[in-house]
Every structure is written in C-alpha cells, then in structure tokens.
Amino acid sequence: MHHLIKPLSAALLVAFAATAAPYALAAGPDLKIALIAGKTGALEAYAKETETGFMLGLEYLTGGKMEINGRKLKVIVKDDQSKPDLGRTLLAEAYGDDKVEIAVGTSSSGSALAMLPVAKEYKKVLIVEPAVADAITGDKWNKYIFRTARNSMQDALAAATTLKGGSVAFLAQDYAFGRDGVKAGKEALAATGSKATVVHEEYAPAAATDFTAPTQRLFDALKDKPQPRVLGIVWAGPNPMNKIADMKPERFGISLAPGGNILPVMKTWKNYAGTEGTIYYYYAFPKNKMNDWLVAEHTKRFKAPPDMFTAGGFAAASAVFNALSKVPSGNGDQLVAAMEGMSFETPKGPMSFRKEDHQALQSMYHFRIKKDQKNEWDLLELVREIPAAELPLPVRNKR
Template identity: 40%
Template sequence: MRHRGRRGRVFLALVLSAMLVLTACGGGGTTGTETTETSGEPGGGGGQQPPIKIGVLTDQSGQLKNYGTQQVRGLKLGLEYATNGTMTVLGRKIELIIEDDASNPNQAVQKVRKLIEQDQVDILQGTASSGAALAVIPEVEKAKKVFIVDPAAATEITGKNCSRYVFRTGRNVAQDALTGAKYLVREGRKRFMNLAPDYAFGHSSAEAWSSVIKAAGGEMIGDIFVPPDAVDFTPYLQRLLQAKPDGVVVTWAGAGAVTLFQQIAEMGLYDKMLVFTGIGDIDSLKATGDAGVGAVGINTYFHLLPKNEVNDWLIKRHQEEYGEPPDLFTAGGMAAGIAIVKAIEKTGSTDTEALSKALEGLSFEGPKGTYTIRAEDHQALQPMYVVRLEKKAGYDYPVPVLIEELSPEATAPPDTCEAF
C-alpha cells in the first residue's frame, strides 16, 4: 500500500486527456479517395445515379473536438476499407456532409434537421457528445433515418432512450464498467463513490459503474455530480474526503479537467483512496510520461493491442494519410463506416426499414476484432482491454500492453431497451 499515492496520480493523469479536449489532431481533409465532403452545402456525387449521402454530426469546435476528429478520420477510412478504396456502393458514390454540433444539444438538433431536411441524407452518423446524441434521437425517430452512434457512450442511447432507428458501433459506459469493476474489487477495496459531470454522460457512467461494482461484491456509498463548466472543485472534493470511500471512479469530459486534477493533488486525495479511471488517448499518455509506467487500467482501443488484418490496414492507412497512428476513437469511426457499407450491400438499397433489419444482429470484422450489433437493443458487443503501461523504445509516451482481452460476451451490458 506504500505506493498508493503514486498510483492515484497515475490514474488521474491517464484520464486527463481521455476526458479533456486538447488541440485537435488536424483537419478533416479527404482520404485521397473520390469522396465528396461538404460542410453546410449538399454536393453531387457525379455519374447518373445520385450519391449515397451520409450526414455526419460531430464536434468540430467545442470541448470534444479532438474526439470528433478521431471519429471522422475513422469513418472515412472505414468506408474506404469496406469499399476496397472505391468509395462506391451499389454503383453510387458515397458523399459525407459534416456538420459541427460543438457538443451542444440544441445545436445538434438544428444541424441534424438541416442534414435531414435540406441535405436529404440517407444515413446519419455521430457524435462525440452523449448529450448531443440523445437530443437528436427524437428527430431521427420523426424522420425515420438510421443513426449510427459512435463514440458517444451514454447507456441511454441504446438503453431507455433506444429507438428502432438508432444503432451503436461504439461501446457504452456499462461495457467500460464491466471491464473494470472486478479489478477494483480484487484490489481489496469495498466502498466506492463516483465523481462525474452533471449531464447525461456522467449520470450514465455513474449508474453503470455502481451496478457492476455492486454485482462484483463492492458497495457504492454515493455519487458526486459536478457542473461540467465548474472552475473550482474544492467543495465537491471536500465531500469526497468527508465520505472516506476506499476508492473513487472518476469520469470527466470537459475543459475543467486540468483544474480538477490539480485540486485533487493539492487536497491529498491520492494518498487517501484509490482513484480509478480509463486509460485514454495518445495525448493523455504523453501527458502522463514516465510516471505512468506500471499503471493498470481499462482501455477501449490502442492501436498496438488488436492483432488482426483490419487493424493492420487501419494503422498503415492512417499513418499514410495523417502521419500518425490511429487513436482512441478512430477504431469506432472505422467500425461505423464498415457497418454502413455492410448493411447497404446486404439490402441492396438505402431504404431505412431495410437497413434497420440488416443492422440488427449484424456481425462484421473491424479493427478490434469481431463486432456484433445486438438485435435486442442495437448495442455493438466488442472486445475490451485491461492493460499495463510500459516504457518502450521508440515511443515518447508509456505504451499500453495487454494484460487481458475481455470477449464481447464478457462485457455485454444489460439490455434495458423496451422500445422494440
């Protein structure tokens, strides 16, 4: 137990960039194929047949813009991979129309209406923000358009807010929690709390972690929800100190993360409890540096973990196109692109009802291995990872090394969808 304080620092540093938006990785340029990409103006796909229009909703200017960049890059490469580089399905060119929701639910609704009514897209894909994704589900229902969700992770999207038209290729926070809960309890600690932002993603994450920690034999003694625009976390951390849990699960997304982690350190929480979170993107690993070596945590995707031909292709093409490896949510974007093409090929059309039936139960090979979109709630089951950070030659950040790969079945979340 002597090293608990250092471990706490490590775990919080790991989530810093995973839950905090740093500078975007770069622009959303084309992938070198014949895809037409527009931003606010519908385009023509050329040829006699009209293009297949995919409306992409994501954050390009808000607090999750880094994730939006990863999403769009992955989507483009997934479409390229699934069409063997032609960007054509059924003899029709694929056109992406990308709109910026800035992780704002109201803006997301406005943008999705534009994509549906003005651009007349065939399919929708998005978004980085769970709040934005949940806000547009009624619009998707009304317009009867298929909406492929990735990377937004709130369980409600394919849970109590589920829709026959909404499918998710990304994981949800219940899958994260199932991956990490048994580890937490095995550490010998029993009493836990959640600290999370006070909006859909934070509440969903807290609910998921609470459920699986209880199932694993632990006890949840409370949740602390913090306004996402908070600039001083002192009162919330004081409540945590007063409660004296054995451990805390920290979930955060937003620009206040730097202040949050600084204040956690200043108030000595690291030495008083185990702090656990997910291992994030490459920026977070760089921020952690050598101090992260030896740390253990859960991971959604790191490019060196999956060993399969699809991931090998993704690494190679992403490096060629963007000069760096794929990141945390690139794999999810790619999975969405592959699923879209598979469903269109299976149905031979872009008819919404036909696509919905094709997506239900669809299994396909993606960058993490085998994905299966569960028919009951439209949630994709997929591999998840427990990793240890190690120092490796040639990397300027600690590298996630696999401890255990959990099967899609082992991390399958409860089915809480009652809509269909």
C-alpha cells in the same frame, strides 16, 4: 405463324439492347451519408478523430474506390457544435433536403439524444458514434437507432471486472456523462458479482481545474475503509488524474482507476506507471488486419497512431458499408431488418448489433500504464482483453 414471331422478337431485342446500353452502364445515383459531429466546441478533438476514422474506414472497405456496388459514396459532414437544437436541425436537413440514405453522429450525448426522434420521424437509420449515454439505447431509443460506440454501462462493466472487493469512491463531472457513468459503475459492480462497496461520490463542474476540496473529501471517505481502496475517475476531456495524483493518494493506500482517454491526455500520465484502468481502444492492443492497416496508414499520414474515436469512426464506417451493401436502396425499414443482429469487422475485431436494442457488443481492454515508454505514444500495456461475453449488458429499451 410461330416462325415469324421469333425473328421479330430477336430484332426487337437487338434494337432495345442498343438503346438500353448507355443506361445499363450507369450504376445509379450517389449513395449519400451524413456525418454529424461537434467540430467546434468542447468536443472538437473527438469530432476530428471520428471524421478521420470514418473516411479512412470507407477508403479501406471500398479498396480506395469510395463506392458500393458501383455507386459513388458522398459523405456530407455537418458541424452541430455539440448543441442539441442544432443537431436536431442538421439531421432533419440531412434526411429531408440532402436525401441521405443513412446518417452517423454525434460527439455529444445531449445532441445525440435530441436527434433520436428525427430518425423515427423520417424512418431513416441513425448510427450513433461516439456518444455514450445509456439512454440512447435505453428509454430514449427507437428502432431506427443503432450504436457502434460503447455505452456508459459497457465502460462500467469493463471497470467492474477488474475489482474483486474492497472500497470504491467516484469523482465525476457534474453533467449527464459523469452522472450516467457513476450510476452505471454502481450497477456494474453488482452485475459482475464484485464484492466492492461504493463509499462516496463527488461531482465537480465539467470545466473544473481545482480538485483540492473534492479530492480531500474522497480521501477522507476512503482512507479507513477495507482494502483495496480505489478512486474511479469518470471524466471527458482534460483529466484531473494528475492533480489528484499530486495529492499523494498512496499515503492512504488509495489507487486511482482512470477510464481510458484520448492519447494527448494519457500522454500526461507518464509519472503514474503501474496505474491500471480500462479502455475502449488503444492502437497497440487489437491484433487484426484492419487495425494493422489503420495504425500504419494513420501513422504515415498524421505522424501519430490512431486514437479511441478514430477507431470508433472506422467502426461506424464498417457498419454503414455493410448495411448499404445489403440494402442499396437505403430504405429505413429494410436497413433495420438487415442490421438487427448484423456482425461487422472493426479495428477492435468483430462487433454485432444486438437485436433487442441495436447496441454494438464488443470487447474492452484492461490496461496498465507502462514503466518503460519507448516513444511519445508508447503509453499502455495490455493486462487482458475483456470479451463481450463477460460484460452482462442489461437491455433497457423496453421494446
């Protein structure tokens, strides 16, 4: 009896294989990714860089094929105009109507904070890039939120490692980013064991162009305090550093400490050679294969080196690529499990998502403005790379 079964099974298998072959070649539907950015509005320059970096990152990681495990990648870009209500609506549309596997965004911290509950509602992963508000991985966090961007506290800790004592005052924008930055700055000085004392804080309107009065108050507060006297500037967009420098802080022995900014802003700092600060990324600092490719390709295509948020977009693409390679289904809970503690390569070197709050741990850079600038974009020299291990980042999400 048994000898009849074998040929029959074999024949059935052949017949089945013949019918199945065309379907076996199809690798499955497109993998859909939403990228939400403030492409119109105040943060337009940041959004453009994020999108460019994200697309370059996917191109590099897929060897130009734009696919993972044979499935085509489809990136759906949405403009939230940096408006929280619109950000929330667009993310719900991406998860619900577009059926994306994973989402990335956005430029504004206000909009990003509005998006967090939507990820939880749909049980889908949201990678936050480049918004920096501490609350995103703090009290407003949920388990579907991961962040490749640095947060305000990482910025502040990096700056604090450069101050060993003396007196500090802050000028910041009078909205969430500025107030978050100063709060983080004060905590960071304590956390790094710096003996520096904060003597004054000034908050100016986000769109201010005249800094005479607040700067005078800052100078008055600092001028008789113990040396070194440092004026920290926490500002997004066009920076007040030039206007403050024009008021000659050196008369009072005050040095400026700007946070790093986008290249078009830092290009205007040429007259302040020797001024030091800290930054998330500057194209000439990291030495690795991925960054070499990014700098070469970006310069070839756009006639300028990549910027801070270009590198951020690339880092987010690397997180997406690694996550979807591990969990092709895009299932939110499985992605969370795979991404907690996940390390991935970026133009800054390796990053890893901390298990507790999904914040990407990463290096920062201490820079000095160059005296001899060889070309339009030869702006900064590296004082030193500050490794993630030196940045004692508190966990704030009460998980």
